[in-house]
Structure formats: C-alpha cells, structure tokens
Amino acid sequence: MNNALSKMDTKFSAMYEADIKGGRPSIAPEKLMRAMLLQVLYSIRSER
Secondary structure (H helix, E strand, O other): OHHHHHHOHHHHHHHOOOOOOOOOOOOOHHHHHHHHHHHHHHHOOOOO
C-alpha cells in the first residue's frame, strides 16, 4: 500500500498547493487515503 501511495505522490502534489493565506495546513492525501481505507476495512463485519 505504501508503494502505491508513494507512486501517486506527484499527482497529489499537483492537486495540493501550499496554503499562502496561512491557516491550518491540509492533511497529506496519503495519510487521508490510508485512514479511509483502514476505516472501510474495520467496518466490514466478520461472519464468525
């Protein structure tokens, strides 16, 4: 999974620019996607 996200880093960099106005920085897209994937996997119910 880390390899796939690192390959997509250039695409993510193009979508997210540095915030010039100040304020809170955005969450890194790789971390956000990893967190969302884990949330989906943990929400699948076991059939045991």
